[in-house]
Amino acid sequence: MSFADLLSSDFWKSYTGEAAEWSVVRRGFESHRWDVIADSYQDFVRSTSYGETVKRVVSILQAKGVLGPDKTVLDVASGPGTFALLMAPMVSRVTCIDISPAMIKELEAELKKRRLTNVRSICQDWFTYESEEDFDLVFCGMSPILDDLRALDLMLKRSRRYLALLYWAGPYENDLFLRLYREATGEELRWFSANAVALFNYLYGLGYLPEISFFKQTWELELPIEEEVSYLLWCLSFYKEPSPLDAQIAHRLVQEKASEKGLIKDVTRTKLAFIFLDKKAD
Numbered sequence: 001m002s003f004a005d006l007l008s009s010d011f012w013k014s015y016t017g018e019a020a021e022w023s024v025v026r027r028g029f030e031s032h033r034w035d036v037i038a039d040s041y042q043d044f045v046r047s048t049s050y051g052e053t054v055k056r057v058v059s060i061l062q063a064k065g066v067l068g069p070d071k072t073v074l075d076v077a078s079g080p081g082t083f084a085l086l087m088a089p090m091v092s093r094v095t096c097i098d099i100s101p102a103m104i105k106e107l108e109a110e111l112k113k114r115r116l117t118n119v120r121s122i123c124q125d126w127f128t129y130e131s132e133e134d135f136d137l138v139f140c141g142m143s144p145i146l147d148d149l150r151a152l153d154l155m156l157k158r159s160r161r162y163l164a165l166l167y168w169a170g171p172y173e174n175d176l177f178l179r180l181y182r183e184a185t186g187e188e189l190r191w192f193s194a195n196a197v198a199l200f201n202y203l204y205g206l207g208y209l210p211e212i213s214f215f216k217q218t219w220e221l222e223l224p225i226e227e228e229v230s231y232l233l234w235c236l237s238f239y240k241e242p243s244p245l246d247a248q249i250a251h252r253l254v255q256e257k258a259s260e261k262g263l264i265k266d267v268t269r270t271k272l273a274f275i276f277l278d279k280k281a282d
């Protein structure tokens with residue numbers, strides 16, 4: 001392999017093509033995994049530094065003139081509208097698509113509550129979405145579909161001008177989860193994601209000049225024992241279906257860390273990258 005290979009989109013497509021077939025990535029495309037966390041997802045966003053990052057990303061887009069009363073947005077894998085709900089008051093129309101019926105239900109409830117009428121929600125798999133409609137901005141935040149560059153090809157097709165992505169730029173470091181993984185599998189966790197580096201290089205290889213910036217994250221949650229156990233087993237379910245023995249291990253690890261009030265401090269450290277592309281930039 002030569003250095004020139006590293007600069008070609010083909011290299012990144014074939015490199016990530018292997019990762020896209022790993023079961024840990026494919027499991028991320030299954031709607032039922034997201035359905036089970038849909039009702040607590042907005043709480044997670046509000047109570048961790050992820051919520052601050054979401055606001056910063058939207059304000060960066062606003063400062064660049066990407067959001068405005070004449071602009072349309074497609075939010076791919078929108079979840080419960082983490083970004084769409086903030087963007088909607090600034091633009092003409094937002095279309096949200098997500099594979100999880102429960103995430104879309106959360107979004108629709110929030111739209112009603114906020115009386116937002118310019119957001120359309122579609123419950124569908126992005127890989128089979130066939131509309132020919134184009135949007136000024138195509139946005140995708142923190143969805144495992146970004147581990148499969150075919151998803152990015154489809155986003156580029158639907159974007160009239162701008163593409164904005166937020167994705168992992170480093171491993172997910174959570175001591176409790178790493179210990180559970182080690183005890184449940186007998187191995188150390190190998191970080192699976194093709195991550196933002198691959199997204200950036202792929203776009204560069206296609207001839208674009210994207211911008212990239214990084215956000216360090218420390219997500220601190222204080223959860224009751226049962227919620228923490230469910231959360232850890234949910235994380236594990238991307239790697240293997242948790243067995244009754246895995247549940248026992250998770251209980252033991254969580255009990256060891258519980259405060260007198262029965263609460264666990266769950267801390268995750270990671271890095272995210274924001275990638276922004278203006279297809280019409282000189």
Ligand SMILES: C[S@@+](CC[C@H](N)C(=O)[O-])C[C@H]1O[C@@H](n2cnc3c(N)ncnc32)[C@H](O)[C@@H]1O
Pocket residue numbers: 028029030031034076077078079080081082083097098099100103124125126127140141142143144145
């Ligand atoms: C971590 S959440 C991100 C939600 C939101 N974009 C955010 O940043 O908070 C990942 C989302 O990707 C969605 N997803 C996974 N595979 C998908 C697919 N093939 N098509 C559409 N959505 C998908 C899930 O349902 C889930 O809502």
